[in-house]
Amino acid sequence: MNLDLTSTGDLARALLPELTLTAAGMLVLLVTAWRHTSGRDLRIAGWVTLTGLVAGGVAVWWLWWHTARAAGPPSMIAVDDFRFVTDGLFLAAAGLTVLVSFDYLEREGLLVPEYYVLLLFATLGMMLMAGGEDLMVVFLGLELMSVSVYVLAGIDRRSGAAAEAALKYFLLGAFASGFLLYGIALVYGATATTNLTQIAAQVRSLSLVQSPMLLIGLGLVLVGFGFKVAAVPFHMWAPDVYDGSPTPVTGYMATAVKAAAFAALFRVLVEAFGGVTAWKPIVWWLAVATMVVGNFIALAQHTVKRMLAYSSVAHAGYLLVAVAAASWAGSAALLAYLFAYTLVTLAAFALLAAQGREGERDVRIDDLAGLGQRRPWLALALAVCMLSLLGFPGTAGFIGKWYILVAATMAHENVLAAILVLTSVVSAGYYLPVIMAMYMKPQPFDQAHAGVRLGRPAAVVVAACVVGLLVLGVRPNPLLDLARSSAIVPPARAATPATGR
Template sequence: MNLDLTTTGDLARALLPELTLTTAGLLVLLVTAWRHTSARDLRIASWVTLAGLAAGGAAVWWLWWHTARSAGPPSMIAVDDFRFVTDALFLTAAGLTVLVSFDYLEREGLLVPEYYVLLLFATLGMMLMAGGEDLMVVFLGLELMSVSVYVLAGINRKSGAAAEAALKYFLLGAFASGFLLYGIALVYGATATTNLTQIAAQVRSLSLAQSPMLLIGLGLLLVGFGFKVAAVPFHMWAPDVYDGAPTPVTGYMATAVKAAAFAALVRVLLEGFGDVAAWRPIVWWLAVATMVVGNVIALAQRRVKRMLAYSSIAHAGYLLVAVAAGMGPGSAALLVYLLAYTLVTLAAFALLAAKGRDDEREVRIDDLAGLGHRRPWLALALAVCMLSLLGFPGTAGFIGKWYILVAATLMHQTVLAAILVLTSVVSAGYYLPVIMAMYMKPEPFDQAHAGVHIGRAAGLVVAACVVGLLVLGIRPNGLLDLARTSAIVVPAPTPAATATGR
């Protein structure tokens, strides 16, 4: 099905998932304005949210099933499999976050139905980011997502840590958005367009690959995206924000928000700046610094939530290796890793929310001692999560890292691949102690009656994610085929560009 996005009807069809989610967000807003005083009202809002996410997923599936593609002149929104796969990922992450939040919000006394409105609009922003063929659409989607997540991070008004996290995220996020917007302005000044396809055409036809204005603009874009993906040295906000935000929100930020930023980054770099060689060494060094710093600092963490925050930074480094690989293999590896990372991280934070009742920030690795004897199934689930994050064979995390290694090797990034392997070995120093504490340390006397409170919905999320990790780790062929067919493939540089070294 070819869609002419210059016509209103076809544009509406192309934007059907986004329009569906917008409608769902407005509907939940009306529901929460009418009923917002009891736990039952909160449940109603959550079920309406799930229905809206399901409807958005059905819209994505409809476009995907009909093999929708854009026809005609360059448009502001992409209609391709990469967009459909990432949209499905965002909707899945949001749905799982809603299920984890069911019991968490009630248990913590957070009767805030607007939580679900913000979750819907944050997901809408992510979909616009990943599908944007125009820098302005990407920026608008990023701001819609960011503003919603700023509020979600501080949704617990009783927590000083949450307020601190929200303020830090807001101030630094606004600063990063300024860099991004200024970069867009400079790119527009150099190319007279913000459309990615037209930017690439202008770079080739006008030989702009060495234009100072374009290169400065591209550098500022990398700074803005570097903040959103928590790449070193733009990562300083992440540990404190992840540590202070409500645990389900932290899981959502570490997965869906990161995935949206990477999806937008890889589309912008490959489709708009594929002929500009200057960004590749920058991404190379960002990947190295992020892998090394994230893993080394994580070794010193004793609080589980903060350890996972630095672990998230390290995984951003692995994803940057896929971005540096570029072309088809790199973007395919990015999709595989994002799916595996989303499943394992959401499951890990769901388990942490269950263990960390009342003050989840203080759950230390030693607090998990004896969990393997007291709650064997939950301990097994957390152990699988740690092994998948480590990249242990038989889990989806291993498949994700292996595919990134293959992509990096194919694109002659062997040094990056070697650093990825070495830093993954280092990560065993903070993942394995979690497993050792659960199974090899005696339970402290004062923890003998400490409860692990996991609701039915959160338990279902954990079970589904763990099963998914194992199935994808053992039978990954379907996932790999999907990633290959959904990868972003850009044309090779023109002979003229190659001759001039671009």
């Protein structure tokens, strides 16, 4: 199905998932305007949200099934499989987050149905950001996502830690948006366009590879995205924000927000700046610094939530390796890894939320001692999550890491591949103690785990994620085929212009 994006009807068809989600957001907003007092109202809003997300998923699937492609001049929104697959990922992450939130919000007394409205708007922002074919759409999508997530981080107004998290996230996020916007302005100044494919064409035809304005702009764009994906040295906000936010929101931030930022970063770098080599060493160093610093600081953490926060920084480093490969294989590896990482991280944070006794911030790794005897299934699920995060064979995490390694070696980034393997070994130092505490230590006192409660919807999420991890770990072909067929093919490297400015 070819869509002519200059005609209104085809544009609406290309934007069908986004329009569906917008309508769902408005609907939930109306529902919350009338009913917003009891736990039942909260559940109604949650189910409407879930329906909206499923409808959005159906719209994405419809476009994907008809192999929709854009025809005609370059436009604002990309119509390709990369967009559809990442959209599916964001929608799935949002849906699982809704299910985890059902019990959590009621248990913590957070009777704020607008939570679901903001979740929908954040997901919409991600879809626009990762599907944007124009820097303007990428930026607006990023802002829509960020503004919604800033509020979600601080939605628990009674908690000082949540207020701190929201304020830190907001201030640093606004700062990063400034960098990104300034970078976009300079890129526009150099190329006179904000469209990704046209930027690439202008860079070729005007031989702008050496243009200082373009390079400064590109650098600032990288800084802006670096903040959003929490790459070292722009990761300072991540641990405090992840630590202070409500746990389901943390899970959402660590998966969907990161996935959206990576998808947009990859698209921008490959489609617009594929001909500019200057960003490769920068991403290379970012990847190395993120892997090393993230993993080593995670070793020093005592609470599970902070450990998972630093672990998500480390995983951003692995994903940056896929970006640095900047090839078709890198794109496929990015998708496969994001998929595995989203499943495992959502399950891990859902399990952490179940530990909550007056806020699960203080759950130390030692507090999990004896969980294996008291709650065998819960402990098993958490153990599978830790092994998958570590990249243990037989889990989806292993397949993801393996695929990134293949992409890196194919792009002759052998040093990066070696550092990835070495830092993964280091990460065993903080994932395995969780398993050790659960199975090899006695519980400190009787009824130590009496407060652990996993609600039914959250249990469904955890079970689905864990089974998915194990199945994909043994039979990864469907996932890999999907990732391979949806990868962005970098435009053929045009002969590099001989004359710089």
